[in-house]
Amino acid sequence: MPTGVFLLKPGGLPIEPLPGGAWVNRRLFQGGALRRIKEFGVNPVTVGVGRPSALSFNTLRELSPVASFYDAMDDFPEFYDGLSKASMARHEAAVAGIVDRIYVSSQALKAKLAYRKDAVVSLPNACDMSLLPPADKKKDGHVVIGYIGAIGAWFDWDLVIELARAVPKAEIHLVGPCFSPCRFALPGNVRLHGPCRLDEIGGYLQRFSVGLIPFKSTHLTASVDPIKYYEYRGMGLPILSTSFGDMTQRGISEGVFFIDHEKDLSAVVREALNWHPCLNEITEIRHKNDWNTRFASVHLFNEMTSMPTSRLSQGSFSG
CATH class of the missing domain: 3.40.50.2000 (Glycogen Phosphorylase B;)
Structure with a gap:
């Protein structure tokens, strides 16, 4: 426990929704x-x-x-x-x-x-950019579409399966705790990694070619500004995302490529892979979207x- 932080377990009963x-x-x-x-x-x-x-x-x-x-x-x-x-x-x-x-x-x-x-x-959300490794681009030609975060009821498994079938030569890596498992058999190019430690996130991000945010559009996600957007941008990754919450306000200028179901997914992936921010842009993004910068304002x-x-x-x- 960090110095000066006190953890208190309040107890109580899980009955607050009930009258009284x-x-x-x-x-x-x-x-x-x-x-x-x-x-x-x-x-x-x-x-x-x-x-x-x-x-x-x-x-x-x-x-x-x-x-x-x-x-x-x-x-x-x-x-x-x-x-x-x-x-x-x-x-x-x-x-x-x-x-x-x-x-x-x-x-x-x-x-x-x-x-x-x-x-x-x-x-708006941000992330601790000091935890991210250098934003080195993958050069081996092997495409990894990666997701880091919790997998819950908001996660669009149908779209992930559709994406995996549209780009069979790419691998889709899903990293994080899974609270809402897929009801169907996953294509062979989808890899489930389970939860990871905070200090392991950077290693996964370095292996990604593209960042993925496949969330359903619901009342819950309508209010979301996903932290993973800032993590992906801090690594200079193009982002494949559905249209939900604050993501609807972003676009190609921010490296965001939308993959809602009516899109030609293979074409969107090719477009995303051709997006390459320069090092100065990545440096500026890391500074502007670090928690220290956010709180200072x-x-x-x-x-x-x-x-x-x-x-x-x-x-x-x-x-």
Whole structure:
């Protein structure tokens, strides 16, 4: 654990979506988690919320922080259904209603939370560019179309299979935890690698010829600005992507080539492989889209005594 970071397991029961569930957990938190948090917050503190919950709302009320913010990385209610979705929507509205700032990672989230007017600040995603290796281009002619990230319900397996069949001489490498396996047999040129460590991401990226973002267009992905876009761009990779969320605002000038189902996929892949940014462009992209640069532009963050090197990500989809 890094110096100065304290990990607190609040406990509680997974019953908040049920009527009275938040009230029960508040009583459970009161003698444990909230007491520890109040002890930590004796001095003036800034409170940042990375995921709305009854505990985060109660923390904001109990501590009376000198500054507070909600980091809206995703449209959190869209991860759920039924009572759970309604409960998360209530938690989000409660948190968003009392914090000083709301940082949004996409245009859709900005529109959703616009009722807070001046409190909403756009803070697009980025990545820690120091973790990336040199952006050396592959020269052996072997094409690897690569994806790094979680594979969930938003992942378009049908499109990946279609892509694999359209470019049978290329390999498609999928790196990351798989929470939503494909229902069909995968073509032989699709490789599943499973999860990797943070320090292994650069090695995979160096082997890629093209970066892949095959997400379905849903209410959830409509609010996504994918971090992998910045990782791929930091490596100088062309990007094959579907049209969703903030990706719809990008195009060939940013190295993005769309692969929605009606496209001639083999032709789009050939076009992407002919896109070659110069070294100066890659250097500029790494500087502009590094977390340090991103945070330096935000006034409230500059007032804090310490700042994390990435978003307050707890169960975040953008990954």
